[in-house]
Amino acid sequence: xxxxxxxxxxxxxAGLSLSTVSLVLNKKGYVSEPTKQKILDIIKELDxxxxxxxxxxxxxxxxxxxxxxxNEHFSQSEPFYTRIFLGTELEARxxxxxxxxxxxxxxxxxxxxxxxxxxxxxxDGIIIAGKIGTSWIEYIVQKNIPLxxxxxxxxxxxxxxxxxxxxxxxxxxxxxxxxxxxIGFIGGDIKHPSVEERYAQYRDSLLNAGILxxxxxxNIGQANTTMVDGYEAAKKIFxxxxxxxxxxxxxxxxxxxxxxxxxxxxxxxxxxxxxxAGFDNIEAxxxxxxxxxxxNVHREEMGSLxxxxxxxxxxxxxxxxxxxxTPVELVVRASCGIKPD
Amino acid sequence: xxxxxxxxxxxxxAGLSLSTVSLVLNKKGYVSEPTKQKILDIIKELDxxxxxxxxxxxxxxxxxxxxxxxNEHFSQSEPFYTRIFLGTELEARxxxxxxxxxxxxxxxxxxxxxxxxxxxxxxDGIIIAGKIGTSWIEYIVQKNIPLxxxxxxxxxxxxxxxxxxxxxxxxxxxxxxxxxxxIGFIGGDIKHPSVEERYAQYRDSLLNAGILxxxxxxNIGQANTTMVDGYEAAKKIFxxxxxxxxxxxxxxxxxxxxxxxxxxxxxxxxxxxxxxAGFDNIEAxxxxxxxxxxxNVHREEMGSLxxxxxxxxxxxxxxxxxxxxTPVELVVRASCGIKPD
DNA sequence: CTGTAATATCGAAACGGTTCGATATAAAAG
DNA sequence: CTTTTATATCGAACCGTTTCGATATTACAG
Numbered sequence: 001x002x003x004x005x006x007x008x009x010x011x012x013x014a015g016l017s018l019s020t021v022s023l024v025l026n027k028k029g030y031v032s033e034p035t036k037q038k039i040l041d042i043i044k045e046l047d048x049x050x051x052x053x054x055x056x057x058x059x060x061x062x063x064x065x066x067x068x069x070x071n072e073h074f075s076q077s078e079p080f081y082t083r084i085f086l087g088t089e090l091e092a093r094x095x096x097x098x099x100x101x102x103x104x105x106x107x108x109x110x111x112x113x114x115x116x117x118x119x120x121x122x123x124d125g126i127i128i129a130g131k132i133g134t135s136w137i138e139y140i141v142q143k144n145i146p147l148x149x150x151x152x153x154x155x156x157x158x159x160x161x162x163x164x165x166x167x168x169x170x171x172x173x174x175x176x177x178x179x180x181x182x183i184g185f186i187g188g189d190i191k192h193p194s195v196e197e198r199y200a201q202y203r204d205s206l207l208n209a210g211i212l213x214x215x216x217x218x219n220i221g222q223a224n225t226t227m228v229d230g231y232e233a234a235k236k237i238f239x240x241x242x243x244x245x246x247x248x249x250x251x252x253x254x255x256x257x258x259x260x261x262x263x264x265x266x267x268x269x270x271x272x273x274x275x276x277a278g279f280d281n282i283e284a285x286x287x288x289x290x291x292x293x294x295x296n297v298h299r300e301e302m303g304s305l306x307x308x309x310x311x312x313x314x315x316x317x318x319x320x321x322x323x324x325x326t327p328v329e330l331v332v333r334a335s336c337g338i339k340p341d
Numbered sequence: 342x343x344x345x346x347x348x349x350x351x352x353x354x355a356g357l358s359l360s361t362v363s364l365v366l367n368k369k370g371y372v373s374e375p376t377k378q379k380i381l382d383i384i385k386e387l388d389x390x391x392x393x394x395x396x397x398x399x400x401x402x403x404x405x406x407x408x409x410x411x412n413e414h415f416s417q418s419e420p421f422y423t424r425i426f427l428g429t430e431l432e433a434r435x436x437x438x439x440x441x442x443x444x445x446x447x448x449x450x451x452x453x454x455x456x457x458x459x460x461x462x463x464x465d466g467i468i469i470a471g472k473i474g475t476s477w478i479e480y481i482v483q484k485n486i487p488l489x490x491x492x493x494x495x496x497x498x499x500x501x502x503x504x505x506x507x508x509x510x511x512x513x514x515x516x517x518x519x520x521x522x523x524i525g526f527i528g529g530d531i532k533h534p535s536v537e538e539r540y541a542q543y544r545d546s547l548l549n550a551g552i553l554x555x556x557x558x559x560n561i562g563q564a565n566t567t568m569v570d571g572y573e574a575a576k577k578i579f580x581x582x583x584x585x586x587x588x589x590x591x592x593x594x595x596x597x598x599x600x601x602x603x604x605x606x607x608x609x610x611x612x613x614x615x616x617x618a619g620f621d622n623i624e625a626x627x628x629x630x631x632x633x634x635x636x637n638v639h640r641e642e643m644g645s646l647x648x649x650x651x652x653x654x655x656x657x658x659x660x661x662x663x664x665x666x667t668p669v670e671l672v673v674r675a676s677c678g679i680k681p682d
Numbered sequence: 683c684t685g686t687a688a689t690a691t692c693g694a695a696a697c698g699g700t701t702c703g704a705t706a707t708a709a710a711a712g
Numbered sequence: 713c714t715t716t717t718a719t720a721t722c723g724a725a726c727c728g729t730t731t732c733g734a735t736a737t738t739a740c741a742g
Contacts, residue, residue: 004462006698017722022700029701030719052463053397054698057727062394064439074427075624082423086415089443093457098405101442102430113434121345122393122439227628258628265630283416287568287599289606347728358692363730370731371689395728398697 005046013042025050052098065092065310066115066123067101073130074103076226079282080252080299084129084150087303095311097124107133118143125310128152131192146313148306153193153323158313160306160324164197167295167328168249171277172205174293174330175247178338180275181209184217184245186233186255188225195225195251198279202249217245225251230258238266246274247336253278253285256292260335271337281331290334298326346387354383366391393439406433406651407456407464408442414471415444417567420623421593421640425470425491428644436652438465448474459484466651469493472533487654489647494534494664499654501647501665505538505620508636508669509590512618513546515634515671516588519679521616522550525558525586527574527596529566536566536592539620543590558586566592571599579607587615588677594619594626597633601676612678622672631675639667 011021016035023029024039031039042048056062067088073081085101092099100123102115117123118140125146128136137154140147149159175183185202187195199220206213219233230250238244250256256278260270270276270290278285278294285292305324313319332340352362357376364370365380372380383389397403408429414422426442433440441464443456458464459481466487469477478495481488490500516524526543528536540561547554560574571591579585591597597619601611611617611631619626619635626633646665654660673681 008698018699019701019723020721023721026700030721032720035720047460049460049462051398051698052461053394053403054727055700056394057392057398057729058698058700060700060727074423082415085442086444096457098441098458098463100439101426103427116434116437117439119388119390120393121390227625231628261628261630284568287572287602289602349728359729360693360731361691364691367730371691373690376690392728395697396730398699399728399730401697401730 004051005048007048007050009046010039010042010048013046014039061124061314062117062122063096064098064100064117064123065307066117066126067099068115068126068128068132068136069101069103070106070130070132071103072106072224076224079284080280081129083299084303084306087300088127088307089303090300091304091307095307097307097311099307104132104136108135108139124314127306127310131189146310146317148310148313150302150306151194156321158309158322158324160302160309160326162194162297162302163325163328164194165201167279167297167330168198168201169205170295170328170330171249171279171293172202172209174277174332174336174338174340175249175275176205176209176211178247178275178336180247181211182214182217182243182245183211183247183249184214184237185219186230186237186248186250186259187218187220188222188229188233188251188255190220192225195220198249198251214245216241216243225255227254227258227261230255231262232258234259234262238263238268244274248274248276250276250278253280253282253292253294256294256335257284257288260288260292271335275336275338277336285333288335293333293336293338294331296329296331298328302326345392346389348389348391350387351380351383351389354387355380402465402655403458403463404437405439405441405458405464406648407458407467408440409456409467409469409473409477410442410444411447411471411473412444413447413565417565420625421621422470424640425644425647428641429468429648430644431641432645432648436648438648438652440648445473445477449476449480459486465655468647468651472530487651487658489651489654491643491647492535497662499650499663499665501643501650501667503535503638503643504666504669505535506542508620508638508671509539509542510546511636511669511671512590512620512634513543513550515618515673515677515679515681516590516616517546517550517552519588519616519677521588522552523555523558523584523586524552524588524590525555525578526560527571527578527589527591527600528559528561529563529570529574529592529596531561533566536561539590539592555586557582557584566596568595568599568602571596572603573599575600575603579604579609585615589615589617591617591619594621594623594633594635597635597676598625598629601629601633612676616677616679618677626674629676634674634677634679635672637670637672639669643667 007021011018021039023031024036052063089099100117126140127148129150131152147157149157153159187199203213222229248259256276260276263274278292281294281296285294348362352359362380364372365377393404430440441458467481468489470491472493488498490498494500528540544554563570589600591600597617601617604615619633622635622637626635
């Protein structure tokens with residue numbers, strides 16, 4: 001059985017030195033066009049692939065990017081964050097990086113087993129998706145590892161976020177344009193920046209439409225944002241009040257679906273009695289009855305943007321902090337009973 | 342800023358040679374107890390962590406395990422397979438391995454970008470979860486990379502599977518014990534070994550109970566096993582027949598929930614008019630109304646078993662092929678309207 | 683005692699790349 | 713025509729481990 005070809009085999013076959021081959025491999029320094037082509041041909045012919053560990057040892061880079069998700073997010077918001085992960089993975093392939101996906105608790109605890117790549121020095125950068133305790137962020141920053149956040153922000157850290165303001169505005173315009181004035185908000189964890197922004201815009205839009213917000217129709221107390229939380233929130237709003245809203249803006253689709261479930265059980269018709277809109281455009285929203293009006297979020301793209309940014313930061317350690325906001329679109333479906341303008 | 346300590350630093354501080362430290366690190370060869378303890382102490386004191394790439398280069402092992410999912414499984418059956426992944430990740434940490442998660446198309450296509458670890462030689466073994474084209478399996482076997490399958494089987498390949506036979510039997514006993522004789526089966530992709538086994542046992546159990554299977558109540562045509570497929574399957578069975586079943590055994594929870602959705606829409610009551618049971622015990626089954634009776638599958642454990650097996654195979658290349666079957670339990674909830682015996 | 687086996691430690695050679703400084707040639711500038 | 717600068721290639725050191733064979737010591741059987 002033949003052993004794997006090494007860079008030496010390539011160099012020998014090309015009648016050139018190791019260093020020249022290495023330069024071609026890394027697109028560095030000066031190599032004449034014909035030489036480069038010759039080397040490339042031989043690489044293909046021998047089916048040569050540089051060995052990551054040898055590379056890592058010599059270059060002091062691992063070729064890995066760590067991807068951290070909290071336990072909660074991993075289990076609760078699977079459809080949302082796994083999509084983001086998928087985006088990072090695909091993009092990472094293009095740049096010849098590997099993604100090391102791992103989950104952690106919300107905050108650092110000595111007792112937990114930490115992602116090993118943190119002290120193994122086995123990642124060149126870390127991407128964190130979703131809300132996470134600042135202890136983690138501080139820990140990583142202090143270790144001097146490049147960091148990019150997705151759907152979360154922190155001072156002086158590059159991030160990829162969603163244009164929540166526009167998204168919430170689109171939903172509210174849709175509701176108001178459809179004649180609704182009694183609009184409630186189902187929030188969940190208001191301390192999550194994304195939820196916070198959606199909520200802020202909800203109130204802004206109400207005021208802009210000349211409508212006074214009604215605290216009774218807002219639910220921003222829950223700690224989480226799952227379907228069950230949505231169910232419970234709708235229950236609170238509809239069981240405690242005489243005067244109930246005719247439209248509900250849920251901070252994400254999971255909660256929107258939860259609301260719908262509660263209302264249907266209670267015998268109310270969606271959208272006839274109550275219109276519902278969500279946020280995120282997860283698959284499940286398509287399969288409920290009626291299908292859920294929502295805001296499309298470019299999850300894969302967020303992942304790939306994060307990787308691109310990360311690759312830049314790895315190459316240029318002094319790279320500036322950037323805050324990238326990704327666009328959203330209104331997706332009108334039957335759950336609001338309103339035709340698009 | 343201090344640079345990371347190396348094995349040399351440890352050796353120097355201990356007044357010993359590199360090799361001795363290395364032996365301790367790898368629990369190999371002979372090292373006296375006091376020496377070992379001394380080295381261990383110094384390692385802790387210096388917070389020394391061996392560098393994976395140096396290790397990989399010298400040992401010709403990468404310290405990585407590849408985890409492959411097909412695109413379809415990744416997006417369709419998230420809650421099921423991400424749990425398995427989680428199990429592998431946690432177990433891998435214990436054994437000092439990293440998991441490289443990646444997705445691929447069902448069959449190998451030259452045009453697709455392949456998981457890079459395959460030709461980079463950057464994994465010591467590969468775990469595949471779910472049904473996948475044999476082209477992938479052949480490719481990996483021919484590359485001589487240790488392979489473990491989860492929830493799928495192939496000749497001469499170690500696998501971790503579910504005790505589908507017992508699971509299906511439990512469901513059927515539950516139905517029959519509750520007085521049902523008109524029991525339908527919602528299958529989806531019958532070519533998936535797990536679905537096939539559940540279906541086979543469904544028929545067996547019927548016969549054992551002296552009931553003649555009714556082809557009209559079986560749906561095993563669909564290509565997939567999503568909620569939508571369940572919905573469509575129920576529709577076929579209930580719209581085409583006069584004589585309809587009083588109980589439905591869905592090959593997984595997603596389809597079971599889909600069935601429930603259809604029946605509810607049609608105005609039938611679950612479990613009063615039709616009892617429904619699923620398989621897998623996914624989260625969502627808890628949150629539908631009524632909650633879904635199902636079979637619990639130990640997903641995390643399947644993942645960790647696969648990793649343990651893989652680690653053994655990596656250490657002992659001549660390890661035997663093993664087929665591990667994991668147990669299941671009946672989880673009785675309201676969707677069948679039957680009290681547990 | 684002597685010879686062999688088990689235990690303990692070490693030195694040095696890999697492992698397969700990257701990178702820095704040196705050297706050689708060609709092109710551009712003074 | 714010399715001097716500088718850009719281009720092209722190379723040799724050798726180095727990255728941080730593992731591992732093999734050598735050596736030294738101790739234990740034990742004959």
